Amino acid sequence: MSEAAAPTPAAARPAVDTHCPYCALQCGMALRPAAGSGSGSGSGSGGSSGGAVPVEVVERPAFPVNRGALCGKGANAAALLAPGARLTVPLVRPRRGAPLEPATWDEALDRVAAGLSRTAEAHGRDAVGVFGGGGLTNEKAYLLGKFARVVLRTATVDYNGRFCMSSAAAAQNRAFGLDRGLPFPLEDIPRTGCLVLVGGNPAETMPPFVRYLRELRENGGRLVVVDPRRTRTAGLADLHLAPRPGTDLALALGLLHLVVAEGRTDEAFVAERTTGWPEARAAAMAHWPELVESVTGVPVPQLRETVRLFCDAEASMVLTARGPEQQSKGTDTVSAWINLCLATGRAGRPHSGYGCLTGQGNGQGGREHGQKADQLPGYRRLDDPAARAHVAAVWGVDPESLPGPGRSAYELLDSLGRDVRALLVAGSNPVVSAPHAAHVAERLAALDLLAVSDVVLSETAALADVVLPVAQWAEETGTMTTLEGRVVLRRRAVDPPPGVRSDLEVLHGLAARLGHGEGFPVEPEKAFDELRRASAGGPADYAGIGYGRIAAEDGVFWPCPSADHPGTPRLFLDRFATPDGRARFAAVQHRPAAEEPDAEYPLRLTTGRVLAQYQSGAQTRRVAALAAAAPGPFVELHPRLAERLGIGEGAPVAVVSRRGRAVAPARLTDAIRPDTVFMPFHWPGAGRANTVTNPALDPVSRMPEFKVCAVRLEPAGG
Known part of the structure; x- marks a missing residue:
């Protein structure tokens, strides 16, 4: 017998190009079989206590967003691929109060399907709910929304992305007629003259983004950071404004007041490309500098310096993040910052504009394709008859059979155990992530059926009646849409452990048990091709984006309506996406937070x-x-x-x-x-x-x- 060949060194094995499983930068990385992995196991990187890691993360310098740079989370992303670090078998709770026990896939799926069907028959279709996640691929988000509306025919569907950038999305739709986190590519940021970053700390939340801030400074641009804390990001700024939490709206209105008072309005831009300015101007003029200082705690000289930096530059940008958005007046707050851009002509022009730093990995694509309570694929409105007709034709159903808009995420969670009696959760952990979380945990425990599809036994999965172990980022192929509207392709690099299925297989199995054996493909590319047809002609048009093209071009920017369309890295340069092509000012006024300090809670x-x-x-x-x-x-x-x-x-x-x-x-x-x-x-x-x-x-x-x-x-x- 011949001597066995020596194993190929890990460094010589082919690496699979993919993307980080975490934030919306979707940094490019590659996965290479770990040294000694052989048939799919090895030490790898990451340091998880869950056993051997089959791959190691290596740099992918050619991907333009991060140029090989990774934060600690990305560098350690492979650790969770170890079999011992995650779920590998379905779990079922035999009765209330009993511990979860291993089960077969047929037992688990049969129980979920029977519970969903039984609940709908006893309490109506809307008593069955679906709660998705902003980390799901476009294919999963698309089919999850389709499952809710075609198989369950329930209006009760939303996702945790509602907690991410919904206020920015609402404000962008109101102003521009279209919401895309960044209407320009990241590469434009270093080319602007002044960037005002409001309520974001990318030095900790998405560290590879910081290179764009450093390049901005190196190019002579100025950085203003608005945050009640002197964060790592604020430490990079030329000027740090530290307002009281909940006063960002007053701050933005005060800056616009100074723009008007100092004669810095771009009157030609306002006249040619906007509507609603007189009302917005009148609202801003009620917020004079000394009043704004008393509300926000930001000194008047800092307000004036911000206006000087913003307006003296030839091009300027405002980026908001969760700070101003996760407020009970978040939409109006973002609108006020958009107003500042519009009044100064800093929108719809090169290297200028307003953008939002999306947080979750697919926070952008996750809401574009149908798991949000009021939207259909392609960013179509669920209450639009033409949109319903188009999507229903792709799905092969009667438009009248599609339910209308449902509850938003917190309202859905708050209704559990009362109006909503059964819930399927996919890739979300509201026991930790939802506001008033102890109350949410109580509502989840009051359900007749809670089924959770996840990679790990999260705090929410630990409450479930059925837990479905699913494949994760490196074990399946699928697309994600980054904060800049770039559709990228995550590639399968390793096989999932035995006993683990993909979310697409879970949806296929449940749909088949509920009488819909067709229409829920398990192959990601088939799901994406159907998504392309469903999105065609919509605001978020993916019709011209295919897997091969994404791979060849390092991602494609939507909208991209045809195979010969170049994609759209920069929106609004010629017109805004409103019916008349003009951006719309919003006349907003400051109001306090829903809960202000008092003697008991100071x-x-x-x-x-x-x-x-x-x-x-x-x-x-x-x-x-x-x-x-x-x-x-x-x-x-x-x-x-x-x-x-x-x-x-x-x-x-x-x-x-x-x-x-x-x-x-x-x-x-x-x-x-x-x-x-x-x-x-x-x-x-x-x-x-x-x-x-x-x-x-x-x-x-x-x-x-x-x-x-x-x-x-x-x-x-x-």
Whole structure:
């Protein structure tokens, strides 16, 4: 017998080009079989305690967004692919109160299908709900929405992206007639003269983005950061404005007041390309500088300097993130920042404009293709008869059979156990991520049936009656749409563990059991080709985007209506997407947060992310390297406030609101306002920040007010 060939060194094995599983940058990376992996196992990178990791992450310098750079989350992304780090078998709870037990796929799917069918028969179709996620691929989001509307015929469908950038989406639709996170590519940012970044901390939330800020500065541009905390991003700024949480709307209106008062309005642009200016101008003029200083805490000289930097530059941009958007007035707040761009002619022109930093990996595509309560694929409105007719024709159903718009995400969760009696959750963890989270956990526990499809046993899955283990990013192919509207392709690099199925297989199996054996392909490319047909002619038109083209071009920007269309990296240069081609000002007025400080709750709480964790932490908390870097929650407060309350560094402190209390160690820093405290929201249990956050909703976007609520601090004992 001949001697066995020596194994090929890992560095010599072919790498598969793909994209990071986390934020909306969708950084390019490659996956290479780990050293010694042989048939699909090996040490790999990441440091998970879950066993052998089959691949290792390597750089992909040719992808233009990140040019090979990765943050710690991306570099350790392969760790969760270890079989021991995730779910590998379906779980079923034999009866209420009993622990979850392993089951076969047939047992699990039969139980889910029977429960959904039984609930619909007993309580009506809308008593069955579907809750999706902003991390699902376009193919999954598309078929999940189709499953809800064609198989279940329920209006009760929404997704956790409602908690991400729905206020920015509503404001962009109102102003421009179209919502795409960035209406220009990232490469335009270093070419602008002044960037105002409002309520975002990309140095921690999407670190590879920071190179665009550094290049902006190197090119002579100026950076203004608006944040109540002196974050890592604010440390890069030429000017840092630190308003009280919940006052961003007043700040934007005050800046527009100064633009008008100082004669810096671009009258020609306003006259030629906008409508509604007189009303918006009158609203802004009610917010004079001294009033704005008293509301926001930002000194008048800083307001004037911001206007000078913004208007003296030949081109300027405003980017907002969750800070101004996750408020009960988030839509109006974003509208006020858009008004500033329009009044100064900083929109619809090269290297200028308004954009939103989308958070979740597919926060953009996830809402474009039908898992949002009021939208059909292609960003079509569910209440538009023509849109319903087009999509129904692709689906082969009667337009009249499609349900109308349903509840928004928090309203859906709040109705569980009452109006909604059964829920299918795909790729979301609302027990940690939803506002008033203890209440949401109670509502989930009150359901007749909770089925969760996920990679890991999240806190939400732990409450479920049925848990379906599904493949993750490197184990399946699918498309994602980045914050700049670039459709990219994640490629399958490894096989999922035995016993694990894809979300598309789950939907196919459930649809077949519920009488719809056709129309739910398990092949991602077939699903995407159907999505292309459904989106054709819509605002988010993917008709000309195919898998082969995405691979050849490093992604394609939508809208792209045909194979010979170049795609659209830059929107609005000729006209806006409104019926008359003009952008629309919004006449908005400042109003307080839904919950202002008082004698009982004298402080403001704001929440956010930390560098080593992501969203609800269901995945990143299971990666040893990331857990070591950020092992648990904390309460950030100013030393003067800590001294007044007798709270020392590291001491356990309770953050108490009208909804509950969260306990975590104190972290003292002068980088935060003395009237404000901060908590990251990645952890469950006693330190769950969303136990105390306020579910008050924006009247337009239905976004909860995560970013500000009234609290008090109490020492929490030893």
